[in-house]
Amino acid sequence: MIFALLFFAVLSLVVTAVPGALLGLAFVALSTRLPLWVRCVLLPVVAAATSVAWAAVLTTGNHWWPAAALLSFAATAAAGAALLLHQTRRALPPRPAPVWTVR
Numbered sequence: 001m002i003f004a005l006l007f008f009a010v011l012s013l014v015v016t017a018v019p020g021a022l023l024g025l026a027f028v029a030l031s032t033r034l035p036l037w038v039r040c041v042l043l044p045v046v047a048a049a050t051s052v053a054w055a056a057v058l059t060t061g062n063h064w065w066p067a068a069a070l071l072s073f074a075a076t077a078a079a080g081a082a083l084l085l086h087q088t089r090r091a092l093p094p095r096p097a098p099v100w101t102v103r
Contacts, residue, residue: 016068017075020050024080028087039084047076 027046031039051069058065 013071016054016071020047020072020076021079023050024076024078025083028080028083032087036088043080043084044077047073047080050076 023046024043027043028039031042034042051073054068054072055065058068
């Protein structure tokens with residue numbers, strides 16, 4: 001029985017987090033023409049929209065809706081921020097190699 005409980009707990013985490021993470025990645029990947037500050041402002045808005053969608057789907061009668069909304073918000077924001085950080089670091093010029101003095 002404990003294995004069934006663990007299986008359904010992991011399944012619910014995956015079902016809740018993966019769509020939000022994919023939406024965060026898709027938003028950052030498709031908004032490359034926008035300025036960086038606009039993308040940074042809109043990413044939490046998209047994350048909040050996913051959490052509101054989970055709250056609407058699960059309704060307030062279900063006592064798990066805050067956890068699902070929080071998990072979806074965190075997954076969307078984290079995945080989008082990670083890709084945004086990767087894209088901005090890739091756009092920076094490479095650092096010059098440090099010149100060490102030889103004694």
